[in-house]
Amino acid sequence: MRAIGAVLAAVLGASLAGCSATGGKRAEEARRTAEAQGRAAVDTPRWTFAMVTHSGDGDTFWDIVQKGARQAAAKDNIHFLYAHSDEAQQQSQLVQTYIDQKVDGLIVTLAKPEAMKDVVAKATRAGIPVITVNSGSAESRAYGALTHIGQDETVAGEAVGDELDRRGRKKALCVLHEQGNVGHEQRCSGAAKTFGGDLRNLYVDGTNMPDVRAAIEAKLQTDPSIDAVVTLGAPFADAAVQAKRTAGSEAEIDTFDLNAKVAAGLKAGDLGFAVDQQPYLQGYEAVDLLWLYRYNADVLGGGRPVLTGPQIITGKDAAELQEYTQRGTR
Amino acid sequence: MTATAPPAGDRTGRPDERLLHTSPWRKLLGRPELGSVVGAAAVFLFFSVVADAFLRTSSLGTVLYAASTIGIMAVPVALLMIGGEFDLSAGVLVTSSALVSSMFSYQMTANVWVGVLVSLLVTLAIGAFNGVMLVRTRLPSFIITLGTFLMLTGMNLGLTKLISGTVSTKTVADMEGFPAAKAVFASFTVGGVDVRTTILWWIGLVAVATWILLRTRFGNWIFAVGGGAGAARAVGVPVSRTKILLYTGVAFCAWISGQHLLFSFDVVQSGEGVGNELIYIIAAVIGGCLITGGYGSAIGSAVGAFIFGMTSKGIVYAQWNPDWFTFFLGAMLLLAALLNAWVRKRAEATA
Structure with a gap:
């Protein structure tokens, strides 16, 4: 028995000594527990x-929003629930299911505002405070929400138009990946407003990446004079970069939103600039402000949207942000 | 299969089997929707246990409403499937119908009922187009309606952008006739209770479709056409007319759903509806319709829609991780379908 014990101890000791002190899955896990707990x-x-x-x-952007919301929920002792649907009717039914469950607070996006009008009114009638995030800054107040947290999409679009001008671009392509999203339309029309050159819209199916790539590729091949492509979501920037390579185009790829790949692309010079609206902040603040309202009847914004963007990010800023994008919070 | 099968009973003195009296219990077991009813009961029990909020009146109302929005379309899709055909354009046709209605009223500054009627004509025409193309070309309905599906998807966006300048229509809520149309197609209030009219439409459609299937000559034609078009034609069933009528039936219900979309939300998003056609077909199949045609029922499609509504909303009430939502949905539906098949097998064995 004693001999077996000695052997076991030796094996254990060896495996402990053989451990890597840095990196690996263990380091990731340790970091994650420290963060999440x-x-x-x-x-x-x-x-x-x-x-x-x-x-x-499976949308990266909303994953980051959720991470922010969950972080705030952990801090504020909140039981946090999340559901999503890209069909207006389904989304309003989901809100209804939470009203049925008598939740203590609701956070909704108003990408398709009219479809959400009735349920948001129902929620406020039922005494559930509502905060709107991301899209719907124009309707939020009228529908009875406490406040809106997000980026004014028109302002963000205008910032892109200015930035394109500053970079001397003449002909740009605006790639929309969600048909019917009013916020996306505003981004492109905002950019068209301030941009001195010519800006065209291109609709792609955002849930089908090869299709996105092929559509951009085809467009770049048919019109070689396009010198800038603006995608409206971070994952699509990479598709645009690939499309540009295969099409042999010289266009600069710029994008809305940020992720690890975009940060790396900015650093490497594949991408010109990114317009960030800080999704983590939208989720975090929404939960935190609901908590503040429940606890102290506090409301932020003074009846105006609380803006989380636009923030123009170029290669210079990318190095610092790369770490945060890798852990999935930017 | 077996060599010892008993000989046909004509010389044993037994009466013709078609004239035999069958007990009500056996009749029930032979119904196509039986399996799905058992499945629905199982799903209902399951969510009653795992989700606290599921049994509240308001929650059941939400579930019923969700089921009705699928169910209205599942009824004609089920009839079409009994008739042996598919319609992949059904999902976007709903959106098209809503768009036509909304944009016509707005652009002409007409009473919204004018738009509603124009939309009915246009939608029925598209349905008839599907049917006529199918009958004339004799291509599989899968190909024909896939074509219309894609064309409609493009037209919805293209025309909306062209006419309204944005991807969604402008609001018609402040126009004449809107309150009445809202009461008919979306909801009205009786004694402080919000009544969703889709549920009434749904019940009405199921009743009418059941009557047509079981009590009318046209119903017989549907079964005959789906069972074997060649044989049906040989005994004098107007196969082409039946199929065209079935497609216009789908269009008619798409019109109801489309008007519901419009009058409950005032505004229509041009890009929606894609993928819903599969949900309608799923509801019909869970409800006992055979994909090969000739067998099924309208009530079954309603039960199928109800299972779908319960599952999709029950998962939210149960507060399960949303990342797994579609997995749970698929698993529940598969289980319901398996139970359905198992019950039917048992029923056939005892019958």
């Missing part, structure tokens, strides 16, 4: 807040 810093009751977005399945 933000223990509740408050002693308010465990309220339930629900968030319903217009996101499609």
Whole structure:
């Protein structure tokens, strides 16, 4: 017995000594637990807040929003629920299901505002405070929401138009990946407003990446004079870069939103600039402000949207942000 | 299969089997929707147990509403499938119908009912187009309606952008006739209770479709056409007319759904509806319709829609991780379908 014990101890000791002190999955796990186990810093009751977005399945942007919301929920002792659908009717039904469950607070996006009008009114009638995030800054107040957190899409679009001008671009392509999203339309029309050159819209199917790439490729091949492509979501910037290579185009690729790949692309010079609206902040602030309203009846913004963007990011800023994009919070 | 099969009973003195009296219990077991009813009961019980909020009146109302929006389209799609055909354009046709209605009223500054009627004509025409193309070309309905599906998807966006300048239509909520149309197609209030009219439309459609299938000559034609078009034609069933009428039936219900979209949300998004055609077909199949045609029922499609509504909303009430939503949805539907098949097999064995 004693001999076996000694052998076991030796094996254990060896495996411990053979451990890498840096990197690997263990380091990732340690970092993650440290991050995620933000223990509740408050002693308010465990309220339930629900968030319903217009996101499609598996969208990076909304993953970051959720991370922010969950971080704030952990801190504020909130039971956080999330659901999404890219069909207006489905989204409004999802909000209805949370009203049925009598949640203590609701966070909704108003990408298709009219479809959400009735349910948001229903929620406020039922005494559930509503905060709108991301899209719907124009309608939020009228529908009875406490406040809106997001980026004014027209302002963001205008910033892009100015930036394109500053870079001396003449003919740009605006790639829309969600048909019917009013915010996306505003981005492109905002950019067209301030941009001195010619800007065309291109609709692609955002849930089908090869299709996005092929559509941009075809457009660049048919019109070689296009010298800038603006995608409206970070994952599509990479598709645009690939399309540009195969099409042999010289166009500069710029994008809305940020992710690890975009940060790397900015650093490497594949991308010109990115316009960030800080999705983490939208999720985090929405939960936090609902908590503040529940706890202290505080409302931020003074009846105006609380802006989280636009922030123009170029290769210079990318190095610093790369770390944050890799852990999925920017 | 077996060599010892008993000989046909004509010389044993037994009466013709078609004249035999069947007990009500056996009749019930032979119904196509039986399996789905058992499946629906199982899904209902399941979510009653795992989701606290599921049994509240307001929650059941939400579930019923969600089911009705699918169910209205599942009824004609089921009839079409019994008739042996598919319609892949059904999902976007709903959106087209809403767009036509909304844009016509707005651009002509007409009473919204004018738009509603114009939309009915246009939608029926598209349905008839599907049917006529199918009958004339004799190509599979899969190909024909795939073509219309893609064309409609493009037209929805293209025409909306061309006419309205944006991807969604402008609001018609402040126009004449809107309140009445809203009461008919979306919801009205009785004694402080919000009544969703889609549920009434749904019940009405199921009743009418069941009557047509079981009590009318046209119903017989549908079964005959789906069972074997050649044989049906040989005994004098107007196969072409039946199929064209079935497609216009789908269009008619797409019109109802489309008007519901418009009058409950005031504004129509041009890009929506893609993928819903599969949900309608799924509801019909869960409800006992055979993909090969000739068998199925309208009530079954309603039960199928109800299972779909319960599952999709029940998952939210149960507060399961949304990342797995479609997985749970698929698993529940597969289980319901398996239960359906198992029950039917047992029923056939005992019958």
